[in-house]
Amino acid sequence: MKKILLLLADGFEVFEASVFIDVMGWNLVEGDGTTKLYTCGLKKEIKSSFNQRLIVDYVIDEIDINSFDALAIPGGFEEYGFYNDAYDGKYLDMIRGFRENNKFIATVCVGALPLGKSGALKNKKGTTYNNPKRREALRAFGVNVLNQPIVIDDNMVTSWNPSTAVDVAFLLLEHLTTKENVGEVRKLMGFENK
Numbered sequence: 001m002k003k004i005l006l007l008l009a010d011g012f013e014v015f016e017a018s019v020f021i022d023v024m025g026w027n028l029v030e031g032d033g034t035t036k037l038y039t040c041g042l043k044k045e046i047k048s049s050f051n052q053r054l055i056v057d058y059v060i061d062e063i064d065i066n067s068f069d070a071l072a073i074p075g076g077f078e079e080y081g082f083y084n085d086a087y088d089g090k091y092l093d094m095i096r097g098f099r100e101n102n103k104f105i106a107t108v109c110v111g112a113l114p115l116g117k118s119g120a121l122k123n124k125k126g127t128t129y130n131n132p133k134r135r136e137a138l139r140a141f142g143v144n145v146l147n148q149p150i151v152i153d154d155n156m157v158t159s160w161n162p163s164t165a166v167d168v169a170f171l172l173l174e175h176l177t178t179k180e181n182v183g184e185v186r187k188l189m190g191f192e193n194k
Contacts, residue, residue: 002176011080016108020072023169031185049077065097075109086114106172112158116141126158
């Protein structure tokens with residue numbers, strides 16, 4: 001069984017998180033049955049960008065990185081405190097641990113910013129929310145920022161806004177399973193086969 005850790009910060013964007021939950025869940029039930037997703041945060045209850053509350057499976061201190069195969073990080077809204085958690089030392093250490101163990105990391109939108117701040121993207125290619133302020137922030141972390149929707153560099157995926165979230169989740173699933181399996185899950189979920 002491949003285990004995915006969905007790392008959430010207060011202010012996370014529900015849609016960007018939900019695509020990972022759904023794609024991995026659909027694969028578990030209707031695909032090849034090999035993926036299971038778990039949620040994690042700095043505290044047990046995390047508030048989303050629009051104040052929905054979510055009880056996570058684990059707090060960061062309970063995580064053994066070696067028991068997970070991949071990390072997924074949705075973006076979020078500054079107005080709802082996203083960067084308070086996303087730039088916290090424990091949150092960044094979690095990212096560094098996955099990177100040091102060469103595990104696949106998939107981010108959506110400003111989820112790339114804690115990845116950049118952690119140092120994992122230094123001298124790598126990446127992208128983030130297509131807003132000059134966010135792109136400059138990513139560039140300041142030593143990232144070669146590309147003007148494209150999805151960028152993959154060395155087992156790390158970054159993307160520029162919520163519209164890319166589903167494709168990023170399928171890229172993660174493809175990394176963990178096979179292209180054929182992803183095609184079948186996409187079809188079952190009603191997405192055009194790519």
